[in-house]
Amino acid sequence: MNIGELPSIELQMSLLLFVALGGYLLASRINQSAVVGEILIGLIVGPSFLNLITYTDFVQSIAALGAVILMFVIGFEFNIKELSNIKFGIIGFSGVIIPWICGYFIAVLFGFDFISALFIGTALTATSIAITANVLREMCLLDTEVAKAIIGAAVIDDVLSLLALSITADVASGSFSYTGIALSIVKQVGFLLIAGFIGIVFISKWIEKIDKTRLAMKNPEFVFIFVMMIAFLFATLSEYVGISAIIGAFIAGVSFNGVNLKHSHDIEAGADFLYIIFGSIFFVSLGILVDIHVMTQEAVVFLVVLTIAAVITKLIGCSIPAKIMGYSGRDSLAIGFGMSPRGEVAMIVALMGLTMGLIGQGVYAAIVLMSLITTILTPILFRNWLFKKEVIACDLENK
Template sequence: MLEDIVGQLWFQLTLLLTVAIASSLLFAKFKQPKIIGQILLGIVIGPSLLGLISVDSDTPGSMVPRFAELGAIMLLFLIGLECDIKEIYTKRSLLIGAGGVIVPWVCGYFLSELMLPDPGVGYDMFSQSVFVGAALVATSVAITAGVLKEMGIIGSDIAKTLLGAAVVDDVLGMLVLAVSAGTASGEGIDLSDLTWLVTAAVLFVALGGYIGAKVLTKVVASVQRRGSARGLEESGFLMALSIALLYATISEAIGLSAIVGAFVAGTIFARCEYRTRFHGYTKVLEWVFAPIFFLSLGVLIDVGEVSSGAWLFALVLTGVAFATKIAGCGIPARLLGMSKGDSLSLGIGMSPRMEIAMVIALYGLSNKIITGEIYSVIVMMGLLTAVFTPSILRRTMRSVPKTPAVCETVDA
């Protein structure tokens, strides 16, 4: 009887949302990002400890993998909606962001090749290493922005440069995911396939963004005006959400990931005339889907299956995660005229990996590109960078004068 209840879809949803509320309250009390609490409590209710939720997609009623995938699509749409690239984009941000993508990706790949054993039947070592590197690419804008807001310096020059570089990281991170997913063939890499993937990714982002900005934003605005005249205030947002799902479908159909399309769609509507109104609706979606996504990440971890060697790799990977951002972002910042202290702070501020790194890990796990053990390692790396970055950043940026906020980002 109890097993039947636990296996029901509605019980799983009830448990996930209840635990999400509890974790948010608990970690807010200790002034820690709530997403850390959601992942940790996901580990508790999953197979690692209590086993209240099954992660086997073949088990009747088990929908956690589907919850996670849907949550990832919604989360990336919301992140894209917050990325008004034109507001904080500069040449400096572009160069720093690019350095923060290339160095971690390359170093993560070679570290994986050096330390990890062959993943076994059904997996490809090259593809797994590419995904480990890809997981090191994107910065968590939410965590860094939260610290800057708390310190009252989010309007400072270094904060604007940091946030701009983080936005570049997000965009390039989606391109990295697209290329990484396409090269995961199990037979190595083919130059013509890689050329097609890069071309498809660039064309999709460019054409999707252009058509969206020139046509679809006007369609959504028209729907919103007509809907508002008839008392349907949410009509424009629903149309925008439908377009996001369409972009996700097209993205997946051409060999990219669905979340790439969702992210591109989000950036389209970031400059829509009804953006402020849409922001309120996206918050409702964020309250529901973001906790489900991060809890699901924890549920999908089985600590009992992680070997001692994998734990060692997780610690080394965390160290490399910090070092590659400090080098990849800090060195270009220094060369572009920033002080040593600001360059170091910028590299540290770019170090936390959470949202997009978790999405990349989930995609790799769901498509049998990385093993469950390596998935757990990537999630643990993300948790460790998210936990340690705020305290380090507060120390390195304590001399920055307080300035008023000039932009908004996704809450941590």
């Protein structure tokens, strides 16, 4: 890198941070998920409108770092005990399989080849734990049974979605074979189990011991820095064994959830600050990548069909099993709609498909917009229909 390039990179970084954090503040101001405001800002400053920032290699690198930190923070939403509830497992499993199959066949109907269709199907599988939990918290519903069902199923849903993403990426990078899929599953599950076991049983206990040392008492930031170092080590190891770095970061977050600290700075709070910065850059970059000028009439039709399918498949895959297992009609619908926000995982899938040349700009834009629409739809339905009375009571309580 020569000196002449530095001002350009510094300008890109400064402007990117400015618009990313501005998007976060905008979302807070209009009472929406931060994801919404950040992607909207990315759309405005990107090729779709002002064309102030383009998706360069530099932006891609910073955004990739944001994705790793994002998945680390999401890992803190994961409680390993929630996997023990068989109801959540059934809802989560059904909520992945049905959208994956439906998304695949929709893509095939629109003329996509096998690998591209597989990526599009994978984009429909995930539920955003962070977005769903945030919506429930804002409405004072986190302690309800339906909230526990939504979050518990979403946890399992996301783990299975990450598994689906890993399988899809492996299939895309080589020749398709059932043996390859089996090896991918074994590799993925093996890494999840080994890394999770080491993180929960050994490293988390080690962190608590470090917290009691004089070094940690004198430097309360020491434990947080150590944890982030381990998180990036997990991300590195996952890439080394052929799995996406975001999965390693996710497992690190899961491992350190529940660590009890007495003298050190709170890990999750520190990670949240990193997420606000680098996660914001990631979501803004997703908006920058979208160029609405490439949205042909066929792409718009694909967007409409994909969005409808995204909601209906979660309703079928999650609401029906919930109803069969004894939840009320309203709670079953709430579980289905609560599982509908695709959020960050779908966008990561779309980004991976675009960078690998498996989908075009039009399809990428359709998947990002689908994720955005489903993210906005859930709080609207919860606030104005399913939990209207509860929301009113919550608003009065918070005044």
